[in-house]
Amino acid sequence: MSTHAVLLAGGSGTRFWPLSRAQRPKQFLELVTDRTLLAETYARVAPLCGPPHTWVVCGRSHADAVRAALPELLPEHVLVEPAARNTAPAIGLAAVRALREDRDAVLLVLPSDHHIAHPDRFRQALQTAAGVAQHGDLVTLGIRPTRAETGYGYLRRGAERERGVFAVEAFVEKPDAATARGYLQDPRYSWNAGIFVFRADALLEALRRHLPAVHDGLARISADAASAGEIFPRLPSISIDYGVMEPESASTRRIALVAADDLGWSDVGSFAALPEVRKLDARGNALSGDALALECTDCVVLSEGGRLVTALGLDGLCVIDSGDALLVIPRDRAQDVRAVVEALKARGRGDKL
């Protein structure tokens, strides 16, 4: 089997400001270990696909950062999106390029900004998925929910095809809280973590069926690489979930779910998630750098700019120091970091964004 890792590094979120910036989005941050999330993602699948079989798709302004984070990567395997068009065109671009090097390429498509506590189990799930995908199925990993999360899409399983491999009955939108509590109790529901496995040619075939404009554009780019800058930005901006997986699951049976349980998966969605994935002190604080937390409980205190950061008597607070900017926000409001970013934008503070 010929597996290729496709790391999606085109993200540009604001939820980790002030650590994340336009030039340094989340996947380039050392949020969990002393390596970037991107480098961790690479290391996680390196035992399955070495550098010759690893691809990274990213925006133009991040290509240098990718090469710096992963110096072992082949330079031509850093695929630059001329414009951000969401995951369907991005993955299609990787499929076109991988196919040119390997007619039997099976792609392991991985977001580059997640954390997985048990990479061995993760690789096992990917290998199961690759085995299923080899025969032409589009495969997705289903993560067993550990809380009634309303921020993710869900997958509903159908019949078990083989041990741990299921038909996909439906892609389900983000639920409300009551529905999410129901999903948590119902073994048919998994989190959709955006991890997909398929043959490159099967993905392109599915693109041809469901997103012909994307397929045709990629075919033209494949024939004339120089045309990418003109063609790619005009492709429809659409995710692989909505553009391919959902319609494919509705129209064919060639879509499968591999149950990936107990991976210790986290999408590291905000500063509030860091205590779930980092080492904590005796009072549940996640600390980094030159940080001193006295009588603090359940706090996140990150000093990433080399400065001394001290806290006394805090409970459930995030104190994030990037060196040139600081944010203090309650953990239960960590999602609202974007409000700070918006306020800075409105004040013309692009120097800090």
Next chain:
Amino acid sequence: MSTHAVLLAGGSGTRFWPLSRAQRPKQFLELVTDRTLLAETYARVAPLCGPPHTWVVCGRSHADAVRAALPELLPEHVLVEPAARNTAPAIGLAAVRALREDRDAVLLVLPSDHHIAHPDRFRQALQTAAGVAQHGDLVTLGIRPTRAETGYGYLRRGAERERGVFAVEAFVEKPDAATARGYLQDPRYSWNAGIFVFRADALLEALRRHLPAVHDGLARISADAASAGEIFPRLPSISIDYGVMEPESASTRRIALVAADDLGWSDVGSFAALPEVRKLDARGNALSGDALALECTDCVVLSEGGRLVTALGLDGLCVIDSGDALLVIPRDRAQDVRAVVEALKARGRGDKL
């Protein structure tokens, strides 16, 4: 009348860390306005005593900072304590020096790290006090309490000698909370703010009576200035309150209190006090520098190192950025800044103290 201002700038507290440092204690901080507390103190009494009649007593390591903060001061009026021996020797030193220039000097002795919202009323009280002191009395200003404060010493008035001028019945120790509530209701009690007015010769006479060792040491220093480095550090370390005013009030009637009400006096005791003395935004936040507070209430957010400091959704918190160090602490624990300082000391972090 010949009034001289004596600004006591020997303090070296830790309650404003990380803004205050060994080399830059509170009186050198711009805590209320864009001038240091020392410069504000000077400006407050400058209409009564110009530079030729102004003295500053400070530690050796702060003499340069005093000269920088008050360039108009006569160089020989910066009196350096060879060692910190509390206020009785410090004020005695100023009395000796002022007396040599002015046989009739009346000293206005002022802590250099307080804030006074109504300097006109303050100067009026000082002038009243100087009028009383001219005849040889030792005078103290009595501040009308505005809360049941347990952190200050109190003065108990006796008979009214003339309008607004009282005998002092007793110097009273810091009370417990219940006692402080009683004092707040009782017009006889005032806060002892450490502001004193007396003739230089009367003070030296009182020192001779109650602290002969201090008096003799100062006489020797007066005769031979070069001996100060050897003699001064051996003087007893004692405050003017305990060493002179209390015994004087017990033994003579030559001690008076001038009622100083509605001065808007504050000793600016900690970060928690800043909202009482600074301009606030609509939600009661005291902000400085490049600070952005969104949905915050009753917070103190100071950016004194030029960095961007942002906060969202905080209530009653102090976020203090000095540039090379940061402190986050609840307002109601601002007194515990010293615990942070102690912890840093214990960790060998003299670089930040």
